[in-house]
Amino acid sequence: MFEKILVAMDSSGIGSRVVDSAVSLAKGVNAHLMLLHVLAPEEENSPGVPGFIGMDYYPWRLDDVNISYRKQWDEFESECLELLRSRTMLAVAEGVKAEFIQIPGSAGETICEFAKNWGADLIVIGHRGLSGLSEFILGSVSNYVLHHASCSVLTVQSKVVKSHESVKTDGMESCTS
Template sequence: MFHKILVALDRSKYGEKILDTAIALAKAMGSGLMLLHVLSSEDEGYPVMPSLTTLEYYPVDSALFESYQKLWQTYQKEGLELLKTYTEKATAAGVQTEFSQNSGNPGRTICEMAQIWGADLIVIGRRGHSGLNELILGSVSNYVLHHAHCSVLTVQGQTLANLDTEQGQ
């Protein structure tokens, strides 16, 4: 039923759960995987460029810019290393897997990549933001659900109920 599964991954602690779900589906259906990481300011560890307020007091010099460039290169490299590790895990499980790392808006990039690659299914995590957090932070999974050309499976992340259980309440 699903031959090509795009797996949207970020650097959160839920990546492994999302990957495991996708591997199980791919093995059961004989599907191939495309692992996608989007370099985005919404991702954990994203390097922040000095703001204009900071620049008023500290003019941009080559050292500041070079420092930011090094942070950006490290961020990119860590994303690729994560994808390579996840690809090795999926391949070891007998699933044909490839990966891509792109920059941009996560929701749009996921939908565009799924369309270009011809995905039948997108597997994406959901962190469980609600209320004001979802309004402020937005919801990548919600965007993908409403804009993807194919089916979408959301893998639930941390919820308030999960937090209460883990904390023994």
Template sequence: MFTKILVALDRSPMGKQVFEQALALAKATGASLMLLHVLSAEEEGSPYAPLLTNFDYYPGVGSQSFEHYQKQWDNFKNEGIQLLQSLSAQANTAGVNAEFTQQLGSPGRLICQLATTWGADLIIMGRRGRSGLKELFLGSVSNYVLHHAPCSVHVISVPSQVTQAEEAPQETASVN
């Protein structure tokens, strides 16, 4: 069965579901977990600044702006590590061997690279349910991993009602 499960996580509510399903499967199969968080501009809440170089070139953008950005980035990284430590401890308490890593880069590529180097039997990850123009411009990490992974991939999807509720503005109707 499975002996090594790579769990790709982010800070969304979907990340919690991904972890819970991975933990349940690891308990059932006796597998070890590798928890991965990728620091990326694609993640909600990321303080990613596209102008990381040449701050002096742009008027009004100086060392204070860079220092502010650096503090935000450090907080973002620390929150990711704290999440991974907490989930790893939760898995270890449940009797599942778990380790973690946080890396900076392209989520799809890093997931596939780590799966290869760590020797994962399975990757468990979430899917945000982007469609249309959002997927065209932002891409799909899960789609990339499905096509490039060196092992089996289990993708957990957001239920369609949740996706529609998040994308569509709330409408209220009144009856006269």
């Protein structure tokens, strides 16, 4: 059924749930895992894109911004690589054949392209549950992958909202159903 499972992960909290789900599935079908992290400035914990506002007034500061940003980006890249290594080692410890790769790029496009080139049968990806304006502004990597992947996609939800749960926000109360 599934022989090659691509695990698209990021550095957010849901990343470990995505890997755990993929490892559990891979054990059951004796599949090979490839853990992929795409280095993208849009990622939740990344240093983002350096700001150059006001640099036309202070052009001599541009070098300082570039040096500081490069240092932050290098730290982010190293932390993500270590996270990939540790999660891969956990999969191997569970008896699953696993490897990892980290690639810079646009997350959704890179995941779909890598899955196709690697010959993945399944992509396992997290879904943070953004909706409305947040999803419109930030985009949804999982939504992009669902619509553009050349193979099946399994999404792991970040949280489950119970039916008829009462939610309070800044003195206002709403009920979800």
